[in-house]
Amino acid sequence: MAAVAVAQETKLPELAPEPSHDDIIAEEKIADANVTVKIDVPGSKVFELQLSLGELVNDLRGYITDREDCCQRTCFSLQFNGVPLDHFAELRSIEGLTDNVLLKVVEEPYTIREARLHVRHVRDLTKSLDWVDAMNGLNGASMSYLNTITEGEINPKNESEFLAPRHAQQSAEPVFEPLFPARSAEANCLSRLAMSMWNPPPNPRRLRGDLLYLSIKTNEGRAFEVTASPRGFYVNKSTIDEFDPTPATVPYLSHSLVDLLSQLSPAFKKGGH
Numbered sequence: 288m289a290a291v292a293v294a295q296e297t298k299l300p301e302l303a304p305e306p307s308h309d310d311i312i313a314e315e316k317i318a319d320a321n322v323t324v325k326i327d328v329p330g331s332k333v334f335e336l337q338l339s340l341g342e343l344v345n346d347l348r349g350y351i352t353d354r355e356d357c358c359q360r361t362c363f364s365l366q367f368n369g370v371p372l373d374h375f376a377e378l379r380s381i382e383g384l385t386d387n388v389l390l391k392v393v394e395e396p397y398t399i400r401e402a403r404l405h406v407r408h409v410r411d412l413t414k415s416l417d418w419v420d421a422m423n424g425l426n427g428a429s430m431s432y433l434n435t436i437t438e439g440e441i442n443p444k445n446e447s448e449f450l451a452p453r454h455a456q457q458s459a460e461p462v463f464e465p466l467f468p469a470r471s472a473e474a475n476c477l478s479r480l481a482m483s484m485w486n487p488p489p490n491p492r493r494l495r496g497d498l499l500y501l502s503i504k505t506n507e508g509r510a511f512e513v514t515a516s517p518r519g520f521y522v523n524k525s526t527i528d529e530f531d532p533t534p535a536t537v538p539y540l541s542h543s544l545v546d547l548l549s550q551l552s553p554a555f556k557k558g559g560h
Contacts, residue, residue: 322384328392330546331356340379344372351392359545361408362401366391394542396517402498406480406515409544413477476555477548479504483512485530492532500525500532501544505552513547520547 320340327333328351336350344365351357364371367381367390378384397405483500500523501513512525514532521538524531534540541547549556 320379322378323386324384325387325389326351326392327389328357328360329394333389338378340377340384342378343374344376344378344381345374347378347390348374357392358412359409359543360392360394361405362395362397362542364393364395366393394519397498397515397519398517399498402515405544406499406501409548410480412545413480476506476557477503477552478506478508483525484527485512485525485532488532497532502527503548503551505548506554507552509551511551513544518542520544522547522551 321337322340323335323337325333325335334354336347338347338350347365348363352360366372367384367388371393372381372390395401479502481502483502485500488497488500496516496518498515498517501515501520503511503513505511510527512523513520514523514534519540519542521540522535523538524533524535539547539550541550
């Protein structure tokens, strides 16, 4: 009898009612709605982005890093009214997100994983200035006459400027040498960016925040040993012969490795920007 009574008292959970047709239409309208937000990035001017409320915060991060003046940033969070936003939250779920609101890009401390990702990203950025992959047809790259023809102009004065050089036209004899431009110092804005031979950091230095060490050589021929820390990247006193991870007299501490390299090498600053 007790078992029967317990069975009678146990009730199945009520199922949530299915959304009505009007509710579905309303949600679709919200997802399709657009909003214009202002983005405040450290060291850059405030700019505007038009977004769909159905997008994720992570999509917004991608739009920011696609910009030329923000492409070097990898370790940051987006904050609205001082509150960090969840990367996988939909914009429509953020209370108070309307037109012309200000979202701030806040630099976050590095971890070992984030530092390695940042170094890899900077390598990819510097490699994108090199024509080796394009000449060899790697990673979907190929040679293009567009930059040479337009000389960097987005809107040529007339359609004739889009014509290929004479040696590339069908009526001309094939000439292959111009397809392989001469390598110059500007094409490769950095001589070396590699992991230092002093890795991994010893335990006493790990306790002080050292994440990893980098070995850098600029096009001017200057060599540097750089420490990655939670606060960013800085030059240390180590050399190829002696290990001294203490900060250099002028460490040039920067949250972005690109900003650090720009201070160390005028050639990198010119080629990278």
